[in-house]
Amino acid sequence: MGLFITFEGLEGCGKSTQARLLYERLQARDYPVILTREPGGTRIGELIRRILVDLQHTEMAATTETLLFSAARAQLVNELIQPYLNTGGIVLCDRYADSTYAYQGYGLGHDLDQLYAIIKVATGGLMPDLTIYLDLTPEEGLERKQRARSGHAANDIEQRRKAGIIPTSVGLPPFSAPSVSSGAEWNRLDARDLVYHHRVAAGFHELIQREPERWRVLDARLPIDQVMQEVEAAVEPLLAGVTQLKDGR
Ligand SMILES: Nc1ncnc2c1ncn2[C@@H]1O[C@H](COP(=O)(O)OP(=O)(O)O)[C@@H](O)[C@H]1O
Ligand SMILES: [Mg+2]
Numbered sequence: 001m002g003l004f005i006t007f008e009g010l011e012g013c014g015k016s017t018q019a020r021l022l023y024e025r026l027q028a029r030d031y032p033v034i035l036t037r038e039p040g041g042t043r044i045g046e047l048i049r050r051i052l053v054d055l056q057h058t059e060m061a062a063t064t065e066t067l068l069f070s071a072a073r074a075q076l077v078n079e080l081i082q083p084y085l086n087t088g089g090i091v092l093c094d095r096y097a098d099s100t101y102a103y104q105g106y107g108l109g110h111d112l113d114q115l116y117a118i119i120k121v122a123t124g125g126l127m128p129d130l131t132i133y134l135d136l137t138p139e140e141g142l143e144r145k146q147r148a149r150s151g152h153a154a155n156d157i158e159q160r161r162k163a164g165i166i167p168t169s170v171g172l173p174p175f176s177a178p179s180v181s182s183g184a185e186w187n188r189l190d191a192r193d194l195v196y197h198h199r200v201a202a203g204f205h206e207l208i209q210r211e212p213e214r215w216r217v218l219d220a221r222l223p224i225d226q227v228m229q230e231v232e233a234a235v236e237p238l239l240a241g242v243t244q245l246k247d248g249r
Contacts, residue, residue, distance in 0.1 A: 002085030003242050004126070005235060006096040009134035010201055011190050012141030012148075013220040014227060018134065019094045021228045022235065026090060030244045034084055037094035039072035042079045048072040053187035060188075066104045066115065070122040073097065077123050085126075090242055097123060098131060098207055103189070106203025107196050130238060132231055133208060134220035138197035145190060 005022075007015040016037070023035040040049040048068050051057065073096070081091050097119045104110045136144075208215045216234040218227055 002088050003090045003130075003238055004081065004085055004093070004128045005090065005238075006093045006098070006128040006131045007134065008095060008098050008102070008131055008204065009220060010136055010138055010141040010197060010204075012144035013134040013136040014224065015094050015134060017224060018132070018227055018231050019092050021224075022231055023092055025228075025232060026092075026235075031239065031242055032087070032089035032245055033092065034080070034089065035092045035094070036076065036080055038076065038096055038099065039069055041076045041093075042072075044075045044079075045072040048075075053189060055188050057188060062104065062108045062110055065108070066100065066110055066118065069100055069104065070118050073100075073119075074122040077126055082124070082126060088243060093128075096128060096131075098204070101207055102200045102203040106206070107192075107200040128214065130234065131215050132234060133204060133215055133217045134227065135217050136220040138194055138201055140221065142190070142194070142197070 007019045009015055019035055019037075023033055026033040038045075039052055040046045048071055052060075052065065052068055052072075076093075081093065084091050100119060101112060101115055105112045105115050208217060218230045218234075220227060222230075
């Protein structure tokens with residue numbers, strides 16, 4: 001029941017941007033849709049997120065990190081994702097279990113079979129119907145992220161919205177989730193070296209090869225609205241199974 005779509009890729013590749021845009025497009029078409037993010041998305045999950053991203057937490061063990069991500073995910077699946085899917089709605093999630101395989105597995109060297117078991121406990125086995133991978137090199141991603149952080153980057157979405165290229169969302173979401181922040185934060189996980197981010201990228205590509213039918217790989221270097229069109233094209237065939245809200249809530 002419902003439709004579960006996740007966005008994956010390295011920091012700065014445009015996940016939050018594209019997840020937000022898809023959310024707004026679906027909402028404008030009266031689809032029942034919520035947007036959430038990992039780690040976080042719930043009150044408890046956002047508290048766990050703060051522990052995970054804190055630059056001062058240099059002593060955090062890899063296992064602690066994995067279990068905290070999983071704890072946040074368990075709360076998100078139980079409190080928000082699964083109940084909303086059960087109503088037949090669309091859930092968009094900015095990162096999900098694949099990030100654990102890529103970052104804690106391929107990146108930090110945590111055993112993949114163990115991760116599989118932990119993820120299964122945390123999610124009850126729930127996996128996305130579609131995962132959009134926004135493909136960008138670690139160098140390009142970190143550069144975008146740093147540019148956004150130092151405030152040189154124009155806020156593309158806001159400018160486009162003001163220019164009328166991107167419509168603002170219509171009405172209220174049928175279910176309110178905590179909002180997703182901009183990509184301007186710089187955190188403990190971004191601060192790791194480039195070699196690590198290259199291992200993560202290679203890990204994502206291995207995950208894609210293992211399950212090519214679930215993933216859609218898009219070139220994240222294209223302009224935002226071009227990527228957006230490709231995201232929509234990937235999602236469109238799956239919308240047939242979702243009932244639109246009749247009263248246009
Ligand atoms: N296709 C794109 N081309 C150029 N800049 C982009 C594109 N997509 C996103 N950006 C910019 O890159 C930065 C990171 O985007 P964001 O969506 O926060 O990435 P992520 O959530 O994957 O870390 C933001 O400043 C955003 O405006
Ligand atoms: Mg983001």
